[in-house]
Amino acid sequence: MAIAPPPPTEYSPRDRVRPDSTRAPLAVIVITTVLVAVVDAFGVFLVLAFARTDQNAGAVIAALILVAINVTYFRKGGLPAKYLLPGLVFLLVFQLFVIIYTVYASFTNYGSGHNIDKSAAVTQILTNSVDRVPGSAAYPVAVLSKGGTLYLLATAPDGTAKIGSAGKSLETVTDATFDNGKAASVPGYTTLTLPQLLAQQQTVTALSVPVSADLNEGLLKTADARNAYVYRSRLVYSEQDGTMTDSKTGVVYADNGKGNFANGKGKVLEPGWKAGVGLSNYATAFGASGDTQILGVIAWTFMFALLSVFLSFALGTFLAVTFNEPKMRGRQIYRVIMILPYAFPVFLSGLIWSGLLNTQFGYVNQVLLGGAQIPWLTDPLLARLSVVLVSVWFGFPYFFLVSTGALQAIPEDIQQAARVDGATAWQLFRRIKLPLLLVSTSPLLIAAFAFSFNDFNTIFMLTGGGPTDPTSRINAGGTDILITVVYKLAFVGGSKDYGLASAFAVIIFFIVSTISIVLFRRTKSLEEVY
Amino acid sequence: MATYPIARTVPVEPAAQATTARRRRGFGRWFMATGWRHVVGIVTSAIAVFPLLYVVSTSFATSGTLTGSNQLFRSFTLDNYVKLVSDPGRPFVRWWFNTMFVSLFTAVASVFLCTLAAYAFSRLRFSGRRIGLGTLVITQMFPQFLGVVAIFLLLVSIGNAVPSLGLDTLPGLVLVYLGGALGVNTYLMYGYFNTIPRELDEAAKIDGAGHARIFFTIILRLVGPILVVIGMLVYIGVAGDFVIASVVLSDPRSQTAAVGLFGMISLFRNDNWGTFCAGAVLTALPVMILFLYTQKYIVTGLFAGSGK
Numbered sequence: 142m143a144i145a146p147p148p149p150t151e152y153s154p155r156d157r158v159r160p161d162s163t164r165a166p167l168a169v170i171v172i173t174t175v176l177v178a179v180v181d182a183f184g185v186f187l188v189l190a191f192a193r194t195d196q197n198a199g200a201v202i203a204a205l206i207l208v209a210i211n212v213t214y215f216r217k218g219g220l221p222a223k224y225l226l227p228g229l230v231f232l233l234v235f236q237l238f239v240i241i242y243t244v245y246a247s248f249t250n251y252g253s254g255h256n257i258d259k260s261a262a263v264t265q266i267l268t269n270s271v272d273r274v275p276g277s278a279a280y281p282v283a284v285l286s287k288g289g290t291l292y293l294l295a296t297a298p299d300g301t302a303k304i305g306s307a308g309k310s311l312e313t314v315t316d317a318t319f320d321n322g323k324a325a326s327v328p329g330y331t332t333l334t335l336p337q338l339l340a341q342q343q344t345v346t347a348l349s350v351p352v353s354a355d356l357n358e359g360l361l362k363t364a365d366a367r368n369a370y371v372y373r374s375r376l377v378y379s380e381q382d383g384t385m386t387d388s389k390t391g392v393v394y395a396d397n398g399k400g401n402f403a404n405g406k407g408k409v410l411e412p413g414w415k416a417g418v419g420l421s422n423y424a425t426a427f428g429a430s431g432d433t434q435i436l437g438v439i440a441w442t443f444m445f446a447l448l449s450v451f452l453s454f455a456l457g458t459f460l461a462v463t464f465n466e467p468k469m470r471g472r473q474i475y476r477v478i479m480i481l482p483y484a485f486p487v488f489l490s491g492l493i494w495s496g497l498l499n500t501q502f503g504y505v506n507q508v509l510l511g512g513a514q515i516p517w518l519t520d521p522l523l524a525r526l527s528v529v530l531v532s533v534w535f536g537f538p539y540f541f542l543v544s545t546g547a548l549q550a551i552p553e554d555i556q557q558a559a560r561v562d563g564a565t566a567w568q569l570f571r572r573i574k575l576p577l578l579l580v581s582t583s584p585l586l587i588a589a590f591a592f593s594f595n596d597f598n599t600i601f602m603l604t605g606g607g608p609t610d611p612t613s614r615i616n617a618g619g620t621d622i623l624i625t626v627v628y629k630l631a632f633v634g635g636s637k638d639y640g641l642a643s644a645f646a647v648i649i650f651f652i653v654s655t656i657s658i659v660l661f662r663r664t665k666s667l668e669e670v671y
Numbered sequence: 672m673a674t675y676p677i678a679r680t681v682p683v684e685p686a687a688q689a690t691t692a693r694r695r696r697g698f699g700r701w702f703m704a705t706g707w708r709h710v711v712g713i714v715t716s717a718i719a720v721f722p723l724l725y726v727v728s729t730s731f732a733t734s735g736t737l738t739g740s741n742q743l744f745r746s747f748t749l750d751n752y753v754k755l756v757s758d759p760g761r762p763f764v765r766w767w768f769n770t771m772f773v774s775l776f777t778a779v780a781s782v783f784l785c786t787l788a789a790y791a792f793s794r795l796r797f798s799g800r801r802i803g804l805g806t807l808v809i810t811q812m813f814p815q816f817l818g819v820v821a822i823f824l825l826l827v828s829i830g831n832a833v834p835s836l837g838l839d840t841l842p843g844l845v846l847v848y849l850g851g852a853l854g855v856n857t858y859l860m861y862g863y864f865n866t867i868p869r870e871l872d873e874a875a876k877i878d879g880a881g882h883a884r885i886f887f888t889i890i891l892r893l894v895g896p897i898l899v900v901i902g903m904l905v906y907i908g909v910a911g912d913f914v915i916a917s918v919v920l921s922d923p924r925s926q927t928a929a930v931g932l933f934g935m936i937s938l939f940r941n942d943n944w945g946t947f948c949a950g951a952v953l954t955a956l957p958v959m960i961l962f963l964y965t966q967k968y969i970v971t972g973l974f975a976g977s978g979k
Contacts (some may be wrong), residue, residue: 149954166881166883166884168886169881169883186833186931187832187833190832190833191832193832194831194832196828196832198833199828199832220791220795220882221791221795221797221800224787224790224791224795224886225787225788225791225803227783227784227787228784228785228787228788228852228853228857229788229853231784231846231849231850231852231853232850232852232853234825234826234850235815235847235850235851236810236818236850236851238821238825239815239818239821239822239825239850240813240818240821241822241952242818242821242825243817243818243821246820246821246824251824291912292774299812302905432820448701453687459711460711460715463708463711463712464708464712466704466705466708468704468705469705469708469709470705471709471712475712475715475716477963478716478719478720479712479715479716479719480963480966481720481723481959482723483962484958484962484963484966485723485955485958485959486907486910486911486929486955486958487911488911488913488929488932488933489932489951489954489955490722490728492932492933492936492947492951493722493726493948493951494722496737496944497722497725499737501743502736502737502741504725504736505739507741508741519801534718534719534722538719542966551765564947592814595814595816595817597816597913598911598913598914599916601913602913624816624817627817627819627820628819628914629763629822631819631820632819632823632917632918639820639823639824642820643820643821646817646818646819646820649817650813650817653813654809654813
């Protein structure tokens with residue numbers, strides 16, 4: 142990268158005027174160097190930070206990006222890359238990588254109960270299934286803290302002081318201070334007082350300190366922060382066979398290939414671990430387990446997107462035609478008022494409409510309909526009608542603007558020719574204006590369709606996807622579209638299923654890209670016709 | 672446009688000769704020609720503006736509940752606004768400034784990244800240029816929030832390494848938004864760059880100006896309007912984002928107005944209604960001002976293929 146390229150032997154006219162990097166002004170060189178140096182410092186910090194936290198993939202990616210930046214800016218030539226790289230870095234990490242990661246996650250069981258790796262899961266299972274060893278000696282303990290981590294300071298039966306935490310097995314300490322034969326404090330650690338202990342009661346009782354590095358030796362746990370006992374897991378993990386055996390009943394739990402230990406009868410040990418599950422998320426998504434509701438969600442997503450785009454376009458165009466009358470006064474005022482819904486943030490107007498349409502207290506029922514109790518948002522059918530109407534309320538100003546522009550761009554002579562031939566206003570619109578309008582707006586209609594297909598805000602703010610359907614396994618309600626299902630699966634409620642949510646995201650990705658490609662092709666042929 | 676020579680069917684009559692009957696027929700004709708348009712305009716305007724008037728009215732109403740908000744503009748008080756800014760559990764002022772910070776920062780940085788890329792696409796010739804442009808158009812079909820699960824997991828991982836860029840941080844959120852900086856906006860800007868005569872930079876090149884000088888001193892000065900418009904579009908988009916912000920920000924102190932206001936009424940819709948409406952007014956105000964200011968540019972921008 143430090144070697145300069147040989148001087149070009151041929152000069153095309155463009156090369157001759159191309160800025161030669163050897164003649165780059167000093168200021169440019171200085172600024173570039175300083176900027177890259179700053180980025181380098183930050184990048185090295187990032188690489189180290191990833192490495193320190195054992196995230197090797199992150200460290201490698203950060204290092205690669207760093208190398209790419211340095212190569213790009215310190216090499217001669219490659220001018221386009223110098224301009225494109227800054228945006229490209231963000232695009233690669235937060236868009237492309239995100240897509241790849243989504244696809245990857247869709248083939249795993251990542252989610253609640255499956256968000257750690259296998260060795261961590263083994264440790265947790267062993268820790269969770271402990272019983273007190275019968276007749277074992279009591280260890281007087283004190284609870285210490287250091288850097289936010291809690292430690293148990295135990296006095297062993299032989300009188301020595303040992304300290305350990307959840308992740309670190311007991312170690313002997315020599316500089317402990319004793320109080321009545323019980324180790325009470327260690328320099329560098331804070332001994333918790335009674336009020337502090339009470340405040341952290343749950344964390345303290347949940348604390349289990351491994352007696353030694355081998356988990357099968359047992360754990361020290363305390364129920365009262367005074368005495369601790371050795372607890373030993375009922376389960377014995379055999380690394381060789383990869384199985385868990387219950388030492389009391391003799392039941393063997395084996396890796397079931399889905400990120401859990403399970404016995405022959407389907408009983409699983411929690412927690413599980415992240416594991417590849419092949420196509421099983423997609424199978425679930427398409428109703429393999431007898432839940433065919435997802436097909437309904439897909440159909441409704443299409444219906445919602447089509448209806449809201451079509452109605453918004455129809456209304457917007459009607460208004461554009463209506464106001465495309467030079468003799469009409471006050472057009473500018475109507476225009477400004479009518480684009481207000483479009484200017485108001487969608488998440489806010491969605492929430493406001495949900496208040497307006499509230500069954501008991503909402504303005505629509507209470508005032509406009511004189512106290513009616515119409516369940517606008519809670520009846521499955523009416524809720525669907527409501528979300529479509531509200532999305533038209535958001536969407537028509539956009540098409541009003543677009544169609545106004547498109548109508549004014551239609552050449553006057555075509556319209557005159559039609560009038561001379563005796564065309565009525567309707568014929569003029571139907572045969573001349575509408576086809577031309579469709580040609581110029583069809584790319585926007587496709588984009589609007591893609592937007593409506595993923596119109597999260599309208600649905601989520603208005604109904605939250607409801608009315609809820611208790612029979613749904615994927616927690617999809619009456620107005621849920623695919624993207625709200627993704628969000629709900631991953632982030633709403635207690636059980637989070639990142640794997641299944643990602644599978645749905647991939648499905649959306651495929652549907653939208655297929656439709657866009659097909660439609661764009663067709664609009665091209667449409668343009669050729671006219 | 673207003674002066675095409677086709678004769679209109681409305682006869683021109685001297686006003687003095689008009690009888691009552693004629694005046695009525697005149698009104699009929701006027702109604703058939705333009706009057707009905709006003710009816711359509713008034714009805715649509717009412718529907719369009721009503722929810723917005725309702726919010727403003729509720730935000731100033733004495734009763735802060737959904738039930739009590741149905742009488743428009745009957746009372747006037749600033750109680751809701753006072754309540755809004757004085758509850759330490761829901762730090763609205765902080766939310767508002769968080770939104771401002773995230774949106775402004777993202778807008779400025781996006782415009783910068785976009786401009787660099789648009790310059791390369793418009794003025795430099797390189798292999799992969801056409802494919803690159805095509806990719807930018809296609810990315811608009813896929814909103815960034817489709818990968819919201821992966822974004823969440825990615826930020827968990829980044830936050831483990833560098834806590835100040837992870838979940839619950841505004842810089843982390845800005846980073847995510849910048850991932851979408853090169854998209855349809857670059858395409859819009861590319862189109863605008865192409866309208867600037869290439870002869871200008873050719874002349875500068877011959878005079879010995881380097882690419883950096885051409886970019887910063889010639890092109891940037893001429894593309895000012897589109898930079899402003901795109902900055903505003905990004906601002907409006909970011910200020911209105913709920914999905915990604917809600918996933919990234921869970922601590923009330925770090926939330927944006929979108930996430931905070933949603934949390935405020937998702938549980939107690941009826942009780943907090945007035946306060947929410949006050950928050951909605953304050954949150955929407957900067958966005959609407961920007962929007963109305965940019966809308967004439969947006970119409971042209973829309974034609975280059977932008978969605979909301």
